[in-house]
Every structure is written in structure tokens, then in C-alpha cells.
Amino acid sequence: MANDMSTAGADRAAFHFRAETGEVRAVLRRAVARFARQITAEDAGALELVLAEVLNNVVEHAYAHRPAGEIRLSLWRAPARLHCLVEDLGRALPGLSPPDDDLPGDGTPDRCPPDDCARTCACRVRDLAEGGWGWSLIRALTEDLGYERTGKANRLRFAVPLASP
Amino acid sequence: MDLLAKTVDGVLVVRVNEDRIDAAVAIQFKDRMRDLAAGAGGRVILDLGRVGFVDSSGLGAIVAAMKFLAPASRLELAALSPTVGKVFRMTRMDTIFAIHAQAPAAGAVDGE
Numbered sequence: 001m002a003n004d005m006s007t008a009g010a011d012r013a014a015f016h017f018r019a020e021t022g023e024v025r026a027v028l029r030r031a032v033a034r035f036a037r038q039i040t041a042e043d044a045g046a047l048e049l050v051l052a053e054v055l056n057n058v059v060e061h062a063y064a065h066r067p068a069g070e071i072r073l074s075l076w077r078a079p080a081r082l083h084c085l086v087e088d089l090g091r092a093l094p095g096l097s098p099p100d101d102d103l104p105g106d107g108t109p110d111r112c113p114p115d116d117c118a119r120t121c122a123c124r125v126r127d128l129a130e131g132g133w134g135w136s137l138i139r140a141l142t143e144d145l146g147y148e149r150t151g152k153a154n155r156l157r158f159a160v161p162l163a164s165p
Numbered sequence: 166m167d168l169l170a171k172t173v174d175g176v177l178v179v180r181v182n183e184d185r186i187d188a189a190v191a192i193q194f195k196d197r198m199r200d201l202a203a204g205a206g207g208r209v210i211l212d213l214g215r216v217g218f219v220d221s222s223g224l225g226a227i228v229a230a231m232k233f234l235a236p237a238s239r240l241e242l243a244a245l246s247p248t249v250g251k252v253f254r255m256t257r258m259d260t261i262f263a264i265h266a267q268a269p270a271a272g273a274v275d276g277e
Binding site: 022130134 | 222
């Protein structure tokens, strides 16, 4: 189980856990529960989605093809945002920066007829991407996204903006 | 991965009896959909009424299901929660799927 390292009350939390999808799931539940009373349901949904995308990226990319490593997630509540820091010892992000926010193409090839084809055109369905949305979701739902590689460590920082509850 | 399939008025309705479709279960979801919908022709409606969370891996699994059902069948979605609907909007996948507010004859699907 994920090890909850938090000691400092409801406005901050830290989790240290193994980089596996099941562990990520458990940490998401606990991280969102920790702040659920302080933030709106919509912000809680955004927080869970952002953390899921970031942490599963670490599992599936940074630690791909090597033994499951460790992830440290730290969260701090500020008045209008939740600061997040994700640290791991996996592979660096390609180009040493987070990918941009381009969505994958919607798969519409030129040969598809226009207009009424949007939901029915077989050629369009066949060419749909089955992934590649993660960073665009992260960028859309966060502010001040920053990455640094120090030695063998990755540190990704970002903030999730919060509405007034 | 608990998926329940029933035919309602000629439409195959697949109800997802899980809280989440995420990275931890994306592959199981695809496998179960393949089993349940094998040989289905016509419309298949995925009832997401019990699903509170879909991440990009889960979304990819749903798109993959749509792709392997096509062209014989068309995958449609029903009963998206606000959080799940937001993921579809942000990725523009809401333009790809027909999305219904509710699954057809939901009460008949599992006796509720």
C-alpha cells in the first residue's frame, strides 16, 4: 500500500509509493479525499484527472522497461490553487521538457466525405488515435507547469487552480 | 472488470458496473468488450452511469472498442457523469461518439 508520509495537517499531504497503476489508483483516492472538503467537486475531478495523467505517465514511460521504481507526490494548498510536485528516478522526459498540448489528430482523412460523416464514417473511426491526450489534459488543467532533471531525478511541478468553494 | 450486456429493443446495452475506467483496467475493459460485443451488429450503447472517472487510458480503451466494433457495429455512449463528460469534451472525443443522456430502458437492463 502507498505510504502516507503526511504529518502537517489538512493543507498539505505527501505520498511515497511504488510506480504501479494499482498504487496510483490508491494514491489518487487518498489524495483527493484529503482535499475533498476544501475544494469543489469540479476541482476535485480536475485534480484527480491531472494526477492520474501525470502519475501514470511516470509508470508507463519514465519507468517503462525497468523495475518499478518509486514516486513521491507532494501537495500544498494555497488560497486559490493546489501546488503539486511529482518526483521520480525514471527516464528523463524526451527533450527535457513536457510535451506541448497538441491533441492527436481526429483521424479524419481527406478521403472521408465532409459534413454528415462525423460520427458514422467508417474510415474516420478506423484512423482514430487511441491515446496521446495526456499532456494536453495536463496542460489544460494546470498552471505554471515546470520540469527539471537533476542527476537521475525528475521533478515536475504544477498548480491546479481552485474555484472558491 | 464487471460489464453486463443486455439487448434492449434490438440494441446491445453494455453497462459498466465499475467506478472507474482507468490505466489499471484499460486492457481488461477492452478484452471484456471484445467478448461481449463479438458478433454484435448494429448499435452498441455503453452505459457509463456508474462510472465516475475515466482517464486518458480509459478513454483510449473506449475508442479502441469503437474501432474494433466498426464497421459492423457502432459504439455509442450513455449517462456520462460531469467529470467523465469533461474528459470527452476536452479531447474532442464528444464529436466522435453519439452521447445519450441516459441508456435506453435503463430499468430493464439490470432490474433496477
